[in-house]
Amino acid sequence: MALARRERVFAANAAPGRAANIRPNSHRKQRQPLVSTAYPHLLAPLDLGFTTLRNRVLMGSMHTGLEDRAKHFPRLAAYFAERARGGVGLIVTGGFSPNVAGWVSPFASKLSSAGAAREHRQITQAVHREGGKIALQILHSGRYGYHPFSVSASRIKSPITPFTPRALSARGVDKQIEAFVRCAALAREGGYDGVEVMGSEGYFINQFLVTHTNKRSDAWGGDYSNRMRLPVEIVSRIREKVGRDFIIVYRLSMLDLIPDGQSWEEVVTLAKAIEKAGASIINTGIGWHEARIPTIATSVPRAAFAWVTKKMKGEVGIPLCTTNRINAPEVAEQVLADGCADMVSMARPLLADAEFVNKAAAGRAQDINTCIACNQACLDHAFQLKTASCLVNPRACHETELSYAPAAVKKRIAVVGAGPAGLACSTVLAERGHAVDLFEAGAEIGGQFNMAKRIPGKEEFHETLRYFRNKIAGTGVRLHLNRRVTAEELIAAKYDEVVIATGVTPRTPSIKGQEEAVRSGKVLSYVDVLLRGAAVGKKVAVVGAGGIGFDVSEFLVQEAGHSPTLDLKAWEGEWGVTDPAQARGGVARGKPQVEPPARQVTLLQRKASKPGAGLGKTTGWIHRAALQMKKVEMLAGVNYEAIDERGLLISYGEKRDNPQLLEVDHIVLCAGQEPLRELEAPLLAAGLKPHRIGGADVAAELDAKRAINQGSRLAATL
């Protein structure tokens, strides 16, 4: 769906007067009340027989880093309580291992004793006080465990961990099942409403299901009925232990996305057996962690995998939950209205906005702070063993220490620059009661996000700008567009505080011949290309392989206006995703179907390291793979000798003594940035003490995560 159309659908759904009085498709229709809302399917209660969920939103499991130590549980409790207060139907915690062997990493979260279960009561009580329900995820990592005690079906190392697991004996398998059952019973003691058994993403249970990782010849290996015995035993023995009135969600890997994954027939057989074993809900799992197909990154189309869950509809009688890249209420509503599932799992969207559900219910969808699927503060942090948060919402997982409470003394404050830093700062200041003037030299808010949003695959960045436009209006920030404010004006206005959020200016690398080539139009900056619409020829050299160099290359290799992210079939063709009924694991055989590149691009850097090494921990490989598909040549260790009318002269590697000419139509400079803070000196000279945030403060390694975090945190203190 084209973004423009998506936005129209969004506007139409959110518009007053669209409120429907519809009895939604429901799991148990006889118990459903009428739901009056623009999102009747999403907000309909779900009756599980012994308990009712207040709507169809399941907050998917995310490891935040707060699970690992009980001393962090008060923070975890506050974080979950905000989401419960925000209206989520069922929260699922980050994964807790049932024993040491199942640890994700040494001393990571684990629930295996009564003492530990007691600690969990502070979490479950906080959620229940807010009228919410919460399930604990039981996650045994098997061969994905980053420690020497890992175990699996067979002794086969994973490509993403350095440790080789020990192959379990038959008795060992039974002990793991016992640990799952004990963990579920302890979760119940800890006050949880249920558990989610993690059976997907390539973790322990998944490792038994496919021959790729299960080479056993005993009762736990061989044919599929043996390989699937483990999850079925786990669910049936948990059900036996916990009784009928306890939610068991089973996260079932419906699409493994590894070459020799499960066939669709096997997946359906497992689903039926899991239902029979006593699960209450089947949640959808998409892709093993080692899969080379992106599943949740921002370039993945919205709701890209809902069709997989839809395929399962009718095969089982219990509710099905669908997942992945569902980040807006109108998308979730559509997925349910289309009959893809009975529930929708959203994880990161609830980090981004704890009030997602309440805002949708109140007809305020336009106020939702949308997850842009960047992974920068959530998944990347989890992989770096840092506490998770959210790029667009720095309060996520920091609820107890970052407060936007009303200011004791109300001030007049000027914020200069409406990039991410200035937007976050000004809106938090106004929310706290200050009188805020926000000055922006450009014709629209957003700063560099106005370039980011033009990159194919970064369409979600539009949402952050929509959010801030509404937030500015809602909090009463006085916005002055087209206003390059001067120091004299700021001094004359006698503000109590001045915040400099003027961002950055592109670095000019001063290559020999560059100035003349700029004049002739052969050399362009990324701003010329992305913001000023400069025409670019068919052969291009991109100088600088940082985040912007990669993005500019992605922009240049796509035909204008084309983005696979907005075209599911094209995206599936590029990444080789197919119907699992056609090919095991849903991985297409044969060559990927990639549109030829719109331009021949060479991406260059001076460092000898792998280009893109500094990109996001969990997304860098996707950017690299996307450019490789488009035949972008990436050269590292390059020395820029000169630019002339023919192109760029470079020397590198063994050719260092024999410079090479890259014959190109254009050279696009993406060589980093310098802070822009021309206002600071005159303000200081006038005796003011201006604050600096974002790129205006430090340009090196600047990203929107730092800009928004710094802006919000400064605003919380003034």
Ligand code: FAD
């Ligand atoms: P800026 O965004 O540069 O905003 C500064 C603003 O101040 C501008 O709007 C400017 O017009 C205004 N201004 C300057 N002087 C004055 C004045 N005197 N008076 C009034 N207004 C003034 N970051 C990520 O985290 N993830 C990404 O995926 C990502 N992708 C990107 C893709 C591209 C193509 C680009 C260019 C950047 C990307 N970034 C990304 C970087 C991110 O956008 C920046 O880190 C962020 O915008 C910095 O925010 P800022 O508010 O400090 O500065």
Ligand code: NAP
């Ligand atoms: P960057 O990541 O620092 O990259 C700058 C590039 O320019 C590097 O490849 C650097 O490599 C090169 N360079 C630096 N000085 C140079 C010089 N004097 N001459 C020639 N080349 C030079 O910065 P950026 O690409 O401008 O991005 C700005 C910020 O936006 C980054 O911090 C990034 O995190 C953020 N961003 C993030 C994303 C994302 O997807 N997460 C996307 C876009 C931008 P060499 O020095 O080796 O040549």
Ligand code: SF4
């Ligand atoms: Fe979404 Fe990015 Fe926030 Fe993670 S950091 S929740 S991906 S917006």
